[in-house]
Amino acid sequence: MQLIVIHEFGGPEVLVPLEVPVPIPAAGEVRVAVHAVSVNPVDTKWRQGGPLTGFPVGLGWDVSGVVDALGPDVAAFAVGDEVFGLIRFPAEARAYAPWVTAPVTHLARKPAAMSHVQAAATTLAPLTAHQAFEKMNLTAGQTVLIHAAAGGVGHFAVQLAKTRGAHVIATSSGPNLDFVRSLGADDVMDYTARPFEEQVSEVDAVLDTVGGDTLTRSVGVVREDGWLVTIAGQAPTERAEERGVHAERILVHPSQEGLDFLAAEFTAGRLTPHISQTFPLAQVADAHRALETRHTVGKIVLELAK
Known part of the structure; x- marks a missing residue:
């Protein structure tokens, strides 16, 4: 072969x-x-x-x-x-x-x-989002900020956060705003038009899929004792500790249990x-x-x- x-x-x-x-x-x-x-x-x-x-x-x-x-x-x-x-x-x-x-x-x-x-x-993309939400223990009624919500991980993350009953704030570029809204995001921000930290604060959790400056700036919008999970860089633990925020980087791992969960969400019409x-x-x-x-x-x- x-x-x-x-x-x-x-x-x-x-x-x-x-x-x-x-x-x-x-x-x-x-x-x-x-x-x-x-x-x-x-x-x-x-x-x-x-x-x-x-x-x-x-x-x-x-x-x-x-x-x-x-x-x-x-x-x-x-x-x-x-x-x-x-x-x-x-x-x-x-x-x-x-x-x-x-x-x-x-x-x-x-x-x-x-x-x-x-x-x-x-597979990898929604498992990443699922495992990130497990790490931060995202629950119904909480508010989560999802960066790059039109991307591979991001578009699954919006849908999976909604199935958990979370309020979803999502960042995207202008051309993809309607797509991200169609996924179920409650609020969508064009990160190219205005810095996200000027539009949102005191969220319960952030899922960062971008890294770099976006990751660093995200610490400032999380409430005390909230969560910042990143898949795109080293977690800014020192700054997070100063603000009383939990910050971790995760690497997705294979999980039959997670795949079965994703299959069930697809079959139920909650994940596309x-x-x-x-x-x-x-x-x-x-x-x-x-x-x-x-x-x-x-x-x-x-x-x-x-």
Whole structure:
């Protein structure tokens, strides 16, 4: 099979095919015939110079497909089951491929009404938002500020915060304000028109997906004993402590329980992935280029013909 790998760090052009044997599942694993793989900002960052070494390195973690082989001691799935999952993250998963092996605990059954493209999108990004809200213990009646709410994590975060009964304030650029409102955000701010800290204060929690100056400034809008969770930089713990604010950086982890929760939310009509573009696997470099424009609304997904 042709696995997409990198032999060096660099731009999208370093993503190249490599002929490798079809993988064989180990004990506690299944092999998945991949129908779709989503692309995340972490894919592009680690392509440029991430922690994975020992070239060639295979990127990609978000898959949806069909189980076509079982490793020893596997009873949770059967051949023919449609599954989706976040595989092995943050270790190498080699998911830009027609087949991939995965621990059974990193997969869940795909809802029948969910396409493989939708399922591949409903993995790392919404799991990140879900785990962030678990960390801050976001509950009904609280107010949460979500940055970059039109993006991959952000557009899921708005929906998941609303299912928790939270009041959602969201930041976005002007062209995406209506999209973010359509997700259920209660208040939407154009961060390019006026600094968000001039428009909001004393929120119970902030989910930062941007980092940099946005992360630093976010500390000042959180109430005492409130929460700031970031996925895009080192948490400003010293400044947060001065204000009596909890601040942590999280890294998403595979979770079958979390995937089952997301599947149930989708089936109930409370969670919908927005797919902005799809590309064939052979055009993975173009998918990376599209994501790196930083203008993506929702998710980009690679589709494999079956």
